Amino acid sequence: MIARYVAKFIFWLIGWKFDPRIPTEKKYIIIIAPHTSNWDFLIGKLTNWICGVSPKVLVKKEAFTFLTGPFIRMWGGIPIDRNNTVNIVDQVVQYFNDNEEFILGITPEGTRKRNPNWKTGFYRIAVKAKVPIFYGYIDFKTKTAGMHDHFDPTGDMEADMKKIKAYFKDMEGYHKEDFAIE
16 A cells, blocks of 8 residues: 555656556456666556556566565566476466466567567467456656556457557657567
8 A cells, every 4th residue: 555655656756647547357468568678667566556456577587596586576576487488378378277366467579679579478378368468558758657458369469469569659668769569
């Protein structure tokens, strides 16, 4: 509860706004874009506190050291072995199946660098787990963060990815030159 008020105060202090539409579903994937800076994590975490949600995030297992591991887990991190890509989708689907409530936050760009070829794992997870995809955004142009509007995958990944990318077309990341949807 205190975190919510602290986050709102920090947003006010830095001149950011929060879009108050919050999903009510118990299981979903939230894709967050643009993702061009480490500042996205701070803005995203403040947004989570304001909405009262605690999405899990996939983090490369190398980040989980003796010192950092407990903190990353506390902030929702789930270790992922990026060299073992065969099973990642199935592992995450299992998290959805095993939990009554499960929110997964993913940056589909997969990197903070310019990448017009977004990763599709979130889409494949949503289809297999039968969960909706919500749009989360951190728009440095308008200094607004939020999450709303959902997208139910149709199974036509190519067409759906075009629609998903189009949602973010007018938004800017911290490093606007590093955000690509084309």
